[in-house]
Amino acid sequence: MTGAVIASPYPVxxxxxxxxxxxxRRRRARSQAMAGLIAFAAFLGVSIxxxxxxxxxxxxxxxxxxxxxxxxxxxxxxxxxxxAPAITGSLMLLVVAAVLGVPIGIGAAIFLVEYxxxxxxxxxxxxxxxxxxLPSIVVGVFVWAALVRNVIGNFxxxxxxxxxxxxxxxxxxxxxxxxxxxxxxxxxxxxxALGVPKWRVILGVVLPTARAGIVTGVVLSVARAGGETAxxxxxxxxxxxxxxxxxxxxxxxxxxxxxxxVAPYPDWHEKAWGAALVLILVVGVLSILTRxxxxxxxx
Amino acid sequence: MATGPTTHPAMTALPPNAxxxxxxxxxAPGGVDGDRAFAGATxxxxxxxxxxxxxxxxxxxxxxxxxLTRFGASFVxxxxxxxxxxxxxTLPYIYGTVVxxxxxxxxxxxxxxxxxLFITEYAPRRLRTPVAFTIELLAAIPSIVFGLWGxxxxxxxxxxxxxxxxxxxxxxxxxxxxLFQGPSLGKDxxxxxxxxxxxxxxxxxxxxxxxxLAVPTMQREGMLAxxxxxxxxxxxxxxxxxxxxxxxxxxLGLARALGETMAVTMVIGNSSRKITGSLLTPGYTMASAIAxxxxxxxxxxxxxxxxxxxxxxxxxxxxxxxFARVLIWSITRNAAQGARA
Amino acid sequence: xxxxxxxxxxxxxxxxxxxxxxxxxxLPGHWMQVINLSVWYGARQAVEGVNMTVRPKAATAxxxxxGCGKSTFIRCLNRMxxxxxxxxxxxxxxxxxxxxxxxxxxxPVKVRRHIGMVFQRPNPFPSMSVAENVxxxxxxxxxxxxxxxxxxxxxxxxxxxxxxxxxxxxxxSGASLSGGQQQRLCIARAxxxxxxxxxxxxxxxxxxxxxxxxxxxxxxxxxxxxxxxIVTHNMQQAQRVADETAFFLAAEDRIGRLVEMAxxxxxxxxxxxxxxxxxxxxxxx
Numbered sequence: 001m002t003g004a005v006i007a008s009p010y011p012v013x014x015x016x017x018x019x020x021x022x023x024x025r026r027r028r029a030r031s032q033a034m035a036g037l038i039a040f041a042a043f044l045g046v047s048i049x050x051x052x053x054x055x056x057x058x059x060x061x062x063x064x065x066x067x068x069x070x071x072x073x074x075x076x077x078x079x080x081x082x083x084a085p086a087i088t089g090s091l092m093l094l095v096v097a098a099v100l101g102v103p104i105g106i107g108a109a110i111f112l113v114e115y116x117x118x119x120x121x122x123x124x125x126x127x128x129x130x131x132x133x134l135p136s137i138v139v140g141v142f143v144w145a146a147l148v149r150n151v152i153g154n155f156x157x158x159x160x161x162x163x164x165x166x167x168x169x170x171x172x173x174x175x176x177x178x179x180x181x182x183x184x185x186x187x188x189x190x191x192x193a194l195g196v197p198k199w200r201v202i203l204g205v206v207l208p209t210a211r212a213g214i215v216t217g218v219v220l221s222v223a224r225a226g227g228e229t230a231x232x233x234x235x236x237x238x239x240x241x242x243x244x245x246x247x248x249x250x251x252x253x254x255x256x257x258x259x260x261x262v263a264p265y266p267d268w269h270e271k272a273w274g275a276a277l278v279l280i281l282v283v284g285v286l287s288i289l290t291r292x293x294x295x296x297x298x299x
Numbered sequence: 300m301a302t303g304p305t306t307h308p309a310m311t312a313l314p315p316n317a318x319x320x321x322x323x324x325x326x327a328p329g330g331v332d333g334d335r336a337f338a339g340a341t342x343x344x345x346x347x348x349x350x351x352x353x354x355x356x357x358x359x360x361x362x363x364x365x366x367l368t369r370f371g372a373s374f375v376x377x378x379x380x381x382x383x384x385x386x387x388x389t390l391p392y393i394y395g396t397v398v399x400x401x402x403x404x405x406x407x408x409x410x411x412x413x414x415x416l417f418i419t420e421y422a423p424r425r426l427r428t429p430v431a432f433t434i435e436l437l438a439a440i441p442s443i444v445f446g447l448w449g450x451x452x453x454x455x456x457x458x459x460x461x462x463x464x465x466x467x468x469x470x471x472x473x474x475x476x477x478l479f480q481g482p483s484l485g486k487d488x489x490x491x492x493x494x495x496x497x498x499x500x501x502x503x504x505x506x507x508x509x510x511x512l513a514v515p516t517m518q519r520e521g522m523l524a525x526x527x528x529x530x531x532x533x534x535x536x537x538x539x540x541x542x543x544x545x546x547x548x549x550x551l552g553l554a555r556a557l558g559e560t561m562a563v564t565m566v567i568g569n570s571s572r573k574i575t576g577s578l579l580t581p582g583y584t585m586a587s588a589i590a591x592x593x594x595x596x597x598x599x600x601x602x603x604x605x606x607x608x609x610x611x612x613x614x615x616x617x618x619x620x621x622f623a624r625v626l627i628w629s630i631t632r633n634a635a636q637g638a639r640a
Numbered sequence: 641x642x643x644x645x646x647x648x649x650x651x652x653x654x655x656x657x658x659x660x661x662x663x664x665x666x667l668p669g670h671w672m673q674v675i676n677l678s679v680w681y682g683a684r685q686a687v688e689g690v691n692m693t694v695r696p697k698a699a700t701a702x703x704x705x706x707g708c709g710k711s712t713f714i715r716c717l718n719r720m721x722x723x724x725x726x727x728x729x730x731x732x733x734x735x736x737x738x739x740x741x742x743x744x745x746x747x748p749v750k751v752r753r754h755i756g757m758v759f760q761r762p763n764p765f766p767s768m769s770v771a772e773n774v775x776x777x778x779x780x781x782x783x784x785x786x787x788x789x790x791x792x793x794x795x796x797x798x799x800x801x802x803x804x805x806x807x808x809x810x811x812x813s814g815a816s817l818s819g820g821q822q823q824r825l826c827i828a829r830a831x832x833x834x835x836x837x838x839x840x841x842x843x844x845x846x847x848x849x850x851x852x853x854x855x856x857x858x859x860x861x862x863x864x865x866x867x868x869x870i871v872t873h874n875m876q877q878a879q880r881v882a883d884e885t886a887f888f889l890a891a892e893d894r895i896g897r898l899v900e901m902a903x904x905x906x907x908x909x910x911x912x913x914x915x916x917x918x919x920x921x922x923x924x925x
Binding site: 517539 | 718720723749750752753754756757758759761763764765766767768776777780781826829830833
């Protein structure tokens with residue numbers, strides 16, 4: 001069908017009303033140029049991730065073999081060696097940090113959602129935001145001064161775990177607070193109406209309902225803490241040997257990575273890339289899992 | 300430190316016949332105590348957070364005090380940092396932090412805002428989430444990995460290609476040319492700023508995206524209905540509406556850049572404490588100075604000076620964080636008001 | 641293609657009776673014609689087979705119950721429906737002064753320059769002053785001098801019956817005005833680019849009765865110079881301001897169709913279609 005089928009009810013305008021003038025062409029060109037620049041910015045952001053991931057994978061993959069995961073670092077000149085003490089050290093540090101940080105984080109979140117009122121909520125939330133914004137090196141300086149210097153007396157795994165716990169707590173608080181707020185109020189009321197005390201409703205109904213979100217928050221905080229380096233340099237120092245004593249210096253993957261990287265030996269550089277690949281795989285997989293699990297709801 | 304309240308014996312003390320109306324009367328005393336104990340435990344956990352914060356400020360203040368009283372204002376205005384002569388001025392570190400962080404801001408804000416605009420305004424629907432997700436994943440990469448990549452991959456490219464190019468193109472330009480003078484070393488303030496820009500990009504993108512999504516559709520449509528092109532609608536209506544929040548996003552990125560340690564430490568050079576106008580000078584940031592010198596500070600004054608650097612870093616980053624939050628809070632509040640009006 | 645040729649001809653009304661149409665090439669004013677327009681949101685069809693002529697320098701009201709596609713339809717008249725998410729598709733033709741605004745060579749940006757729009761909720765730009773809001777569109781198409789800006793601001797605010805109320809706060813934020821003032825500011829803003837046609841999508845739905853009365857009075861003034869299409873859910877409003885009224889209705893399939901279009905008095909007093917009769921009598925919707 002075309003307009004020709006129907007007679008125009010009024011005179012048709014002699015010229016097309018939508019003619020281009022040079023100003024309009026300039027405006028359109030600018031709009032298209034900006035669209036191109038904006039798409040390029042997004043491309044840049046996306047490609048940087050792939051460049052770094054690709055680089056670490058290509059450089060790090062050759063270093064990965066059984067010995068890399070099972071042996072301890074060797075002095076320079078000896079062939080072989082791995083990052084095993086760093087892996088066990090990181091695991092120990094993270095477990096202890098989680099034992100310290102998770103109850104505080106979840107407890108504080110429960111307080112914020114279930115018990116707190118007015119200004120005390122604001123104060124805790126504000127403090128939590130500021131702790132989240134602490135430069136990690138400052139956390140290291142603090143823990144050194146608070147624990148390493150006098151209380152413990154030397155660099156130690158425990159001090160490192162405390163530093164990591166301080167980094168984990170605000171992340172846990174933010175995530176858990178958000179998921180607890182998502183638990184429907186009717187669930188709590190149903191429990192309370194049965195005469196169950198509030199604390200048992202929270203432990204028996206609210207927390208299990210929010211379990212997935214709480215696990216997400218904890219995993220996210222572990223992923224973040226597992227990659228931290230600066231505070232560990234000031235607290236656990238690192239260790240080339242296996243160590244299970246919390247009172248002594250302990251190795252960690254990021255520290256081992258750093259030591260391998262800044263040494264002048266190409267063989268060690270390859271091991272640094274290997275350690276980076278391991279770190280990215282663990283941290284990245286954890287992050288992707290939690291982000292996929294929480295996409296669209298809770299960050 | 301709170302222990303898990305799940306082991307509290309009162310947990311099993313609930314009378315099975317408790318009802319709502321007379322709960323207070325029939326509930327066993329253990330139930331009331333359980334509630335009180337549990338609330339107390341969560342309160343203790345919650346108060347641990349401000350307590351940690353307070354302790355950080357206090358302890359750093361105490362340990363920094365000798366250096367701060369000894370040097371007074373010259374602690375931040377002097378550029379002499381000499382542990383043999385026991386003269387400590389932090390100006391070069393402050394300068395390095397400010398320059399690299401601002402450079403990161405200048406580089407990351409347009410790219411991050413552009414990427415956020417792409418996600419919110421331009422991308423086809425099925426591309427939006429993958430692009431946003433991929434850029435957010437950058438935030439999951441540990442600082443030390445950025446450092447390693449910067450150390451071995453970025454600095455050689457900077458030395459051989461990027462910096463000579465900038466010297467040849469921008470170098471001769473008056474005023475800004477001063478930023479690109481001297482030999483291309485690769486490990487310098489400029490590379491530090493670039494690696495920081497990459498690291499704060501996900502922060503800038505995530506927050507800008509949130510802010511842009513809060514701009515009412517009516518604002519875009521109002522401009523388009525006047526015959527605006529897509530870019531005119533964005534620059535004329537969307538960006539002005541969101542400007543406070545975008546500034547907040549940039550400043551939150553800045554806050555992150557200020558405290559970043561390992562990645563910068565590995566690419567900034569750590570070899571010269573001279574302040575020059577050129578970005579192609581090796582330098583220190585406050586964070587990298589602490590990381591490099593903390594474990595060698597063998598006498599009391601030296602140690603106090605290093606903690607003093609940490610104290611300055613703490614205060615500055617707390618202030619910048621606060622400022623960013625106020626900005627973002629103001630725009631979300633305005634958006635809420637706009638929705639009500 | 642659902643409408644037959646004869647149906648189309650029946651709906652396309654001949655020369656208007658109450659308006660003098662000069663002979664020769666000169667236009668009586670800007671007019672629009674919609675030919676067999678159908679609209680889809682993704683896979684779902686929203687509007688089907690609309691044929692309509694919009695008379696020059698008159699107000700055409702579009703009424704109907706909610707969900708009848710009237711807002712969708714008016715947004716197709718200046719291609720605003722292309723903004724935003726979703727794959728929206730249109731078939732048929734929309735002519736401005738006899739030229740198809742959906743022709744492949746036509747940029748929607750230019751269409752909106754000629755066919756302005758006022759929205760349900762007032763949307764002044766909060767970062768601009770009252771005066772800047774008025775000339776926001778003008779600045780896109782030209783670089784007006786200071787005196788041109790001042791002249792346009794006063795003329796358009798005056799046309800929008802707002803000048804007396806805001807002449808002392810031209811530099812205040814556009815968001816500082818009352819709701820009714822904001823909507824008149826948006827009308828002034830639309831007038832400043834000298835549109836051929838002004839579309840209004842339920843312009844009073846967010847306003848109180850006094851502000852609504854002012855806007856209605858304004859529409860009656862404006863239609864002396866402008867061709868106006870107004871969507872309204874308020875039948876009294878259509879009767880007060882419109883020369884022509886079109887009744888839209890969605891059947892069970894939720895697809896909106898034009899049921900009947902006639903001079904306003906005739907449509908309300910002697911509706912030809914029983915569904916129109918039922919609606920104007922207030923029996924549904």
